[in-house]
Amino acid sequence: MKHSYENIVEIEHVLRKMSGIIKRKGREILNDFPITPPQFVALQWLNEEGDMTIGELSTKMFLAFSTTTDLIDRMEKNHLVERIRDQKDRRVVQIHLLEKGKKLINEVLDTRRKYLADILEDMSTEDVDQISLSLHQLFAKMEDDII
Amino acid sequence: MKHSYENIVEIEHVLRKMSGIIKRKGREILNDFPITPPQFVALQWLNEEGDMTIGELSTKMFLAFSTTTDLIDRMEKNHLVERIRDQKDRRVVQIHLLEKGKKLINEVLDTRRKYLADILEDMSTEDVDQISLSLHQLFAKMEDDII
Numbered sequence: 001m002k003h004s005y006e007n008i009v010e011i012e013h014v015l016r017k018m019s020g021i022i023k024r025k026g027r028e029i030l031n032d033f034p035i036t037p038p039q040f041v042a043l044q045w046l047n048e049e050g051d052m053t054i055g056e057l058s059t060k061m062f063l064a065f066s067t068t069t070d071l072i073d074r075m076e077k078n079h080l081v082e083r084i085r086d087q088k089d090r091r092v093v094q095i096h097l098l099e100k101g102k103k104l105i106n107e108v109l110d111t112r113r114k115y116l117a118d119i120l121e122d123m124s125t126e127d128v129d130q131i132s133l134s135l136h137q138l139f140a141k142m143e144d145d146i147i
Numbered sequence: 148m149k150h151s152y153e154n155i156v157e158i159e160h161v162l163r164k165m166s167g168i169i170k171r172k173g174r175e176i177l178n179d180f181p182i183t184p185p186q187f188v189a190l191q192w193l194n195e196e197g198d199m200t201i202g203e204l205s206t207k208m209f210l211a212f213s214t215t216t217d218l219i220d221r222m223e224k225n226h227l228v229e230r231i232r233d234q235k236d237r238r239v240v241q242i243h244l245l246e247k248g249k250k251l252i253n254e255v256l257d258t259r260r261k262y263l264a265d266i267l268e269d270m271s272t273e274d275v276d277q278i279s280l281s282l283h284q285l286f287a288k289m290e291d292d293i294i
Contacts, residue, residue, distance in 0.1 A: 002264075002268075003264065003267055003268075003270075003272065003275050005260075007275060007276070007279055008260050008263055008264050008267070009260060010279055010283075011263060011267070011275075011278065011279050011282060012256065012259050012260045012263050014279075014282045014283055014286045015165075015169060015263070015282065016169070016173075016191075016259070017286060018162075018166075018282065018285065018286050018289060019165075019166045019169045019170065020188075021286075021289045021290070021293065022162060022163070022166045022289075023166065023170075024209060025289075026163075041167075044163075062171060109159065112159050112163070113152075113155050113156060113159045115292075116155055116158060116159050116162070117149075117150065117155050118292070119285070119288045119289055119292055120150055120155070120158075120285075120288065121149075121150075123150075123284070123288070125150065127281075127284060128150050128154060128158075129154070130277065130281055131158065131281040131284060131285050132154055132157055132158050132161075133281075134274075134277055134278040134280075134281035134282070135158060135161045135162065135165065135281070135282075136157075136161055137270070137274060137278060138165065138266070138267075138278050139161045139164060139165050139168075141266045141267065141270070142165060142168045142169075142172075142266055143168070145262075145265070145266055146168065
């Protein structure tokens, strides 16, 4: 299906502007927490996908191995994560999210959810359901494209 | 209207993940062009809103005045923009997008649109129209929140 050029121009524009607002708002929210944006992204991945090696985390974050190592060093110093030996293969070191890190990431996520709940407050349930559905459809296509 | 917590959690999650993909894809696209991500953002504003002062551009980009000045210096050296005197008030210096900058920003935007057209290719016109509508509704609320 070839979609109208006007529609594509419009969607690219609104996605670009929306991403800008989400980035800005996300940074604003992080100002009230003792973590940096890359630390937030790292905590997010560990919270969602559990223990992983620095190599795996580097790949997910699109960062160099050395940059991720520095990031994890700082987070370990702040007791947000710890390095542990893999139970199956003692030569492998995994990054494990600590209680303090888990609490922090959930506080940040809750603040983001509160912002979004405010944004959607005066919309009807039908509109919000439709927005959720549309976003999921679009996101699924974007994910397909990556894999 | 109080929306279900599950819905809010879902929408926050999908928006966060989608912004991540858009950021990554945007950087990937810029690899093929001779500009950096902040230069892309500056060109975008000048393309959409016309001539403006460095102060105005700093505000829009959420950057320090000195950072924006450095950015514009580099872009002026590369003939993407030029500094011009305001016609109404000769004391005021405006940043003006040059032909080369205009061509470049439009090439980048076209590449982003092609990516999006591919993503949406096998969706029905109805679904794409609905996605466009939902994104606009959500974006309008986010913009209201900023102002």
